[in-house]
Amino acid sequence: MTSYRITLLAGDGIGPEIMAVAVAVLKAVAPQFGLTFDFTSALMGGAAIDATGDPLPPETLVTCRQSDAVLLAAIGGYKWDNLPRHLRPETGLLGLRAGLGLFANLRPAQILPQLIDASSLKPEIVSGVDIMVVRELTGGIYFGQPKGIFSTASGEKRGVNTMAYTESEIDRIGRVAFETARQRGKKLCSVDKANVLEVSQLWRDRINGLAQDYPDVELSHLYVDNAAMQLVRAPKQFDTIVTGNLFGDILSDAAAMLTGSIGMLPSASLGSAGPGVFEPVHGSAPDIAGQNKANPLAMVLSAAMMLRYGLHQPGPAQAIEQAVFTVLDQGKRTRDLMGPGMTLLGCQEMGQALLDVL
Ligand code: ATP
Ligand code: MG
Secondary structure, three states, rough: OEEEEEEEEEOOOHHHHHEEEHHHHHHHHHHHHHHHHHHHOOOHHHHHHHOOOOOOHHHHHHHHHOEEEEEEEEEHHHHHHOOHHHHHEEEEEEEEHHHHOEEEEEEEEEEOOOHHHOOOOOOOOOOOOOEEEEEOOOOOHHEEEEEEEEEEEOEEEEEEEEEEOHHHHHHHHHHHHHHHHOOOOEEEEEOOOOOOOOHHHHHHHHHHHHHHOOOOOOOEEEEEHHHHHHHOOOHHHHHHHOOOOHHHHHHHHHHHHHHHHHHHOOOOOOOOOOEEEEEEEEOOOHHHHHOOOOHHHHHHHHHHHHHHHHOOHHHHHHHHHHHHHHHHHOEEEEHHHHOOOOOOOOOOHHHHHHHHHH
16 A cells, blocks of 8 residues: 545635545545645635635645645635735745745646537647646746846836846756657757857756656657747647746737636646645636536546646546546536536536546
8 A cells, every 4th residue: 555645725615616526536536546634724815814814824825835745726716816916826836836846847838639620720720739738937037036126227117037047957857858758759849049048058958958858759859939939830830838937927828718718727736855746727716616617627636636746647647638538528517617518517527427437
């Protein structure tokens, strides 16, 4: 028996509903693969603000650090929108990323044949798309110094941000990307703006250097403007994409929307040691909270990413993903994905459908 300690951060809105489904699915799959999970729930986001006044209570961070992986559902909602910035639920998320040293964000965008109608692009363009965007999360223009709004000599205000990467920052995200590509289609595209930016020239040099250690992975480079165009024009050419914080923010959202279904998209955030955080891309959906209408599949697929990229257990990860595909094949849909001839299920019923398959 291999045992894992998992911290559960159910958070706000639909968070507790979709988390319950993911936990039930993990419990169902565990014995088939000789695993046990030791789950600990902790407070985060609005729920934590209400109970303690702090969106990320220190004891939550301690619990997370002591675990093998962290599952996060969703945080935030109207109730906390007008609080000062340091007390908002989203501030807890930044604190969690910083506190766990999470520098790599993995966002898959996969077009499932069952959901091809959800994409806004033509079926012949998106059919078969299966992309992973690896985004650097703790450096680049969001954090580089100097930053701020300064006064010029003439008294005019000037806003400044600095895009900066050190060699070691590039190398560590580069290695995550090469390793990820190796587990997937063995193709890596590095995206930069090396024709204009010095920081990108260094980025490209370091990525080329790392490629020596990964001869089985085919490496290419694209300028970010071209990458954005290619992503929409011919997305099937991509397997794994690696890029910096700003370009990754934009490209991962663009890639995700090729799929057209926010309720289906998982993500992973990884550090060099310690637990990763696995969460759906969507938010807490306060408009449908507590109504048994939420689509739990992004949360369930996040649990699968936890198994594959956090705990290095591809077997149960694949079993969960296969269960999701099977349920969709059966024509079962939550409200957000409903179409003609499909069977409408609530969040709990979708969870039960997955358990039936597993
Ligand atoms: P955040 O700022 O936290 O990303 P948001 O307001 O941008 O939140 P979401 O909370 O993701 O966005 O909600 C956007 C819309 O998508 C809402 O109408 C919501 O009901 C819907 N939605 C989001 N997630 C799901 C889900 N899992 N199932 C069904 N509908 C969802
Ligand atoms: Mg949003």
